[in-house]
Amino acid sequence: MCAARRPTVGLDFGTSTTLVASTRGLIPIGNDTTFPWMPSLVGYADDGTVVAGENAQHLPDGQLARSIKRSITEGRDFVRIDVPTGAKDIRTDALITELLREAGRRGARRGRDIGVGSLVRLGCPAMWDGRQRRRLLGAAQRADLPVVLATMIDEPVAAGIAWLDRQRVHTGRPLRIVVFDMGGGTLDLAVLDVRGANHKDVSVLAALGIAEAGDDLDEAIAADLDIELAKAGIDIDAIENQPRARVWLRDAARTTKELLSSNDEEPIVLSPQVFGRAAEIWYTRGQLNEVFMPHMERAEDAVGLALMIARITESAKSAYEIARMPMDLLVQGVDVVLLSGGMCRIPYVRQRLEWLFESSTKVELAMDPPENAVVVGLARAGDYGTINMYRPAFDVLLEWNRGQEFRTVYEAFTPLVERSQIARGEDDLRYTRNGRDLSLPRNGKGKLRVVSYSGERLRATIGSRNLDGFPVALSDEKFGFSIYPDGRIRMTDGAGTFEGRVDDWHRLDAE
Ligand SMILES: Nc1ncnc2c1ncn2[C@@H]1O[C@H](COP(=O)(O)OP(=O)(O)OP(=O)(O)O)[C@@H](O)[C@H]1O
Ligand SMILES: [Mg+2]
Structure with a gap:
């Protein structure tokens, strides 16, 4: 179950911050070496060079890509950025690569653990599907980081491992x-x-x-501050450089939010350069909670x-x-x-x-x-056996014509149960595909193929035989394939119905 045994370094590419850790602990990658994290910022300097981390912090907003990780979550491929030749649509994956390259470079310089023979384990949001995971992996590979899909794990799972690892x-x-x-x-x-x-x-x-999460709360606080400012007689819409004022307000919202974790109220001192006048408003923890x-x-x-x-x-x-x-x-x-x-x-x-x-x-x-839990857990995850029963880490393919044609019957990391199925109150919840969905041929012979991403071979059977290599009588009308969340597998083809299961799921039955 455990993934590769090479020395592992965890890299947590977060929406706001990026961190690196080895099995011995956090490797500080902030600019001044004492600071643990690097801001996940990337942008274009005035001379057209790409800068990442703190160096991007003071760029004008138009030259900066904030929260670039969201481009994968939201399925966006480009972001508009001001470069010396004018506004240009830049590929977000290329910017992510630059950011990861910088994090890797700093980690290697300060941590001794990233290098020949080591493996970088990436985390990713639990909601990401296989395509999104592969997208981050591709960006990391182009940044020359030694990463493989088999070691990528869901961020909350890594955080759980960080806690487990400290239990004595x-x-x-x-x-x-x-x-x-x-x-x-x-x-x-x-x-x-x-x-x-x-x-x-x-x-x-x-x-x-x-x-x-945090970005959305910042927006919501900024909207609330807008109302507070109006009460104080300041109309943002009437300010000359309104976009700049809005960016200022969002940054102030974030800072205030963070300070209110330890204080009951905080002043927000408006910048006269941005708002045309000096003023101060107060914001309380109660307002934030609301x-x-x-x-x-x-x-x-x-x-x-x-x-x-x-x-x-x-x-x-x-x-x-x-x-x-x-x-x-x-x-x-x-x-x-x-x-x-x-x-x-x-x-x-x-x-x-x-x-x-x-x-x-x-x-x-x-x-x-x-905020350190995910990266520390990523570095330690090699000591743990993790199995994702909700988004299994294997593809099931159906191939025929000597492997020249195939369909993906199940794509790794697809949830076995969709929210909408639960919302509809469906019973018999499972992942299922049929021959028509897959546009299978009417007849002929095929074989199931299993591609595992867990780092080990998947132990799964069907009709008392191995799932991998199981012969299928092709039929667009009759073919049906289901995986149940408890690990059961059921397939119907032109020859009959076969049942099986994924062996690893048995771990739970042991109790
Ligand atoms: N003291 C604090 N009080 C409140 N919020 C804070 C505090 N410190 C940081 N935050 C907020 O936490 C968020 C960043 O958390 P974190 O570094 O865990 O996110 P991330 O890993 O970069 O993002 P994600 O995991 O969503 O991709 C930001 O919204 C930041 O404003
Ligand atoms: Mg995070």
């Missing part, structure tokens, strides 16, 4: 963990079932996310969905029944909720989660500070 007492009892990783761009959630004598076997029962409330409600809905999927993954109970479980039942049996990501410094996050879960559930930081 192992009861041997299985642990149920919910990871709540709220960063700048995404909220990533994972429900983990952890087993084994040293709690080294981590099964991912559910991993999902929503693209709403603006944050709807975001936290959506976050809690996502937690509920993750818990539902986890139950569907492991339980023989009807999905119909689980989909109707009230929240107070869904939250039962969780040992610990782990907080990861910079946004979890906000006291309101912990407060809401303590209210949501039972009093016997501990709510604690995956690591202190919480």
Whole structure:
């Protein structure tokens, strides 16, 4: 189960910050070597050179790509940037490559661990599909980082590993963990079932996310500040350089948000250069909590969905029944909720989660500070066996004509259960494809092929034989292929119906 045994370095390419760690701990890659992280900023300097990290921080907004990771989450290929010849659409992947190259360079200079024979393990948001994962991988490869898809793991899973790795007492009892990783761009959630004598076997029962986190709260606070300014007689729309004022306000919103994690109220001192006059307004933690409330409600809905999927993954109970479980039942049996990501410094996050879960559930930081958890877990993940039962790390292909033609029956990292299926209250939840969807030939002979990304061969059977190489009687009408969240596989072809399962899923049945 464990991925490659080469010395591993973790690289957490975050929406706001990028961090590097070795198995010995964080490698500071900030500009002045004492600072642990590099801002995930990249842009074009006045002379047309690409600059990344702190060097991009003071570029005019038009020359800068902020939160570039979102381009993968949102499926955007280009970003418009001012270069010396004028505004130009730049490929976002090329900018990501530059940023990763800079992080890798700094890591190698300061950490001794990135180099010949080492392996860089990347994290990615739980919500990313196979294509998005491969996109980041491609950008990292072009930055000359030694990365492979097999070692990429979901960010919240890495945060869970960072916490597990610091536990000195192992009861041997299985642990149920919910990871709540709220960063700048995404909220990533994972429900983990952890087993084994040293709690080294981590099964991912559910991993999902929503693209709403720190950046969105900054926008919401900025909108609130806009109203506060209007009350103070300042109309942003009437300001000469309105775009600049809006950028200023968003930056102020972010700084104020961060300061309000430790203080009850904060002054915002307006820049006379931007606003045409000097003024000061005050913003309180109470105001912030009010603006944050709807975001936290959506976050809690996502937690509920993750818990539902986890139950569907492991339980023989009807999905119909689980989909109707009230929240107070869904939250039962969780040992610990782990907080990861910079946004979890906000006291309101912990407060809401303590209210949501039972009093016997501990709510604690995956690591202190919480924005370090993902990268430290990425570096340590080689010691753990992780299996993602919700987004399995293998492709199933159906090939014929001596492999010259094929269809992807299941693409790695596709969720086995879609949110919409649960919302519709469907029973018999599973991933399924039929011969018509796949435009299969009417007849002929084919074979199933399995491509595993877990670093090991997938042990899966069907009709008492290996899934890989299983013969298929092609039929566009009859062919059907399903994978159930508990690991069962069912295939119908021109010759009949065959059942099987993925062996690794059995780990849960051992209890
Ligand atoms: N003290 C603080 N109080 C509140 N928010 C904070 C604090 N420190 C950082 N943040 C916020 O945390 C977010 C960044 O967190 P983090 O570095 O974990 O994100 P990321 O890993 O870059 O993003 P993602 O994981 O979403 O891609 C930003 O929105 C930042 O403003
Ligand atoms: Mg992060």
